[in-house]
Amino acid sequence: MLRIALIFHLFIGTTLAGVAMVAALTMGYDTLQPVLLSALLGFLVSIPVTWYIAKAVYENT
Helix, strand or coil: CHHHHHHHHHHHHHHHHHHHHHHHHHCCCCCHHHHHHHHHHHHHHHHHHHHHHHHHHHHHC
């Protein structure tokens, strides 16, 4: 399951980090610190999301 979670995390982590960065830029936060913090927040949020998805996929196979 760890291998599946790592593969999913590659895609989910970058997607959520990118979405958070775009949201921060759309709201007008265009300096370095808010953009980096939003990317980090998106990456950290992706950890439990990835675990949940990998667990669901692993249990259904």
